[in-house]
Amino acid sequence: MMEVEEAVAERGNLAGVWHIVLVLSGKGGVGKSTVSTELALALRHAGKKVGILDVDLCGPSIPRMLRVQDRDVHQCDSGWVPVFVDQEKSISLMSIGFLLEKPDDAVVWRGPKKNALIKQFVSDVAWGELDFLIVDTPPGTSDEHIAAVESLRPYRPLGAVLVTTPQAVSVGDVRRELTFCKKTGLKVIGIVENMSGFVCPHCSECTNVFSKGGGQELAQHAGVPFLGCVPLDPQLSRSLEEGRDFIQEFPKSSAFPALTRIAQHILNVATPGSS
Numbered sequence: 001m002m003e004v005e006e007a008v009a010e011r012g013n014l015a016g017v018w019h020i021v022l023v024l025s026g027k028g029g030v031g032k033s034t035v036s037t038e039l040a041l042a043l044r045h046a047g048k049k050v051g052i053l054d055v056d057l058c059g060p061s062i063p064r065m066l067r068v069q070d071r072d073v074h075q076c077d078s079g080w081v082p083v084f085v086d087q088e089k090s091i092s093l094m095s096i097g098f099l100l101e102k103p104d105d106a107v108v109w110r111g112p113k114k115n116a117l118i119k120q121f122v123s124d125v126a127w128g129e130l131d132f133l134i135v136d137t138p139p140g141t142s143d144e145h146i147a148a149v150e151s152l153r154p155y156r157p158l159g160a161v162l163v164t165t166p167q168a169v170s171v172g173d174v175r176r177e178l179t180f181c182k183k184t185g186l187k188v189i190g191i192v193e194n195m196s197g198f199v200c201p202h203c204s205e206c207t208n209v210f211s212k213g214g215g216q217e218l219a220q221h222a223g224v225p226f227l228g229c230v231p232l233d234p235q236l237s238r239s240l241e242e243g244r245d246f247i248q249e250f251p252k253s254s255a256f257p258a259l260t261r262i263a264q265h266i267l268n269v270a271t272p273g274s275s
Contacts, residue, residue: 160189196231
């Protein structure tokens with residue numbers, strides 16, 4: 001019993017977080033932030049309490065996606081209090097976007113300062129009780145990318161979800177990310193093929209704008225699970241651009257069934273033996 005109490009104490013502000021999932025990719029522009037946000041919503045839809053840690057320091061887009069970019073972060077005795085996205089407080093978010101004086105400010109920092117902030121994000125955010133913490137990471141295998149993985153390693157993450165788009169160029173970069181995970185000892189939960197087809201808002205037909213199947217082929221080659229294809233849904237994009245309620249619109253999206261299946265796979269990994 002004493003050992004369990006000591007282990008919880010050592011986890012600090014992450015003591016109440018059951019599972020940590022990192023969202024990674026070998027390149028930018030594949031939709032990691034969108035997948036992180038949608039995955040958090042899908043897990044919340046499954047009745048889970050979810051936190052999102054946005055450590056993409058140069059492109060903190062999640063606050064805008066969830067329309068909380070004007071909120072402030074407050075301090076409590078144990079650190080920063082994350083921003084609650086919904087009235088039920090089932091999704092909480094921490095991002096550097098909340099710490100910038102102006103939303104258009106650029107983070108012009110050298111590596112050591114970025115790494116220090118990432119470590120502070122990991123240790124000093126008072127998450128409380130969470131079923132899942134989704135970590136949106138910077139692109140590539142850069143300094144801050146390594147800092148995020150190393151800072152979270154002591155807390156034994158559930159694993160990483162790798163995001164690619166179908167094109168061969170993107171798949172090649174994600175192949176390098178698989179090597180990164182292997183070298184750092186980070187378990188790969190699976191690969192998601194994002195922007196896999198364009199869903200026509202008029203007839204709902206799906207057109208493969210960026211080809212198709214690269215993510216599935218890579219997963220088979222690497223011997224890791226393929227979690228599924230997430231299509232481009234212009235209606236969902238429009239809800240973000242027009243300030244409509246993204247949380248409410250998300251279940252109506254053509255991407256929702258795909259993200260629900262991915263969330264279910266993560267739930268199965270988190271709870272071995274579940275169906």
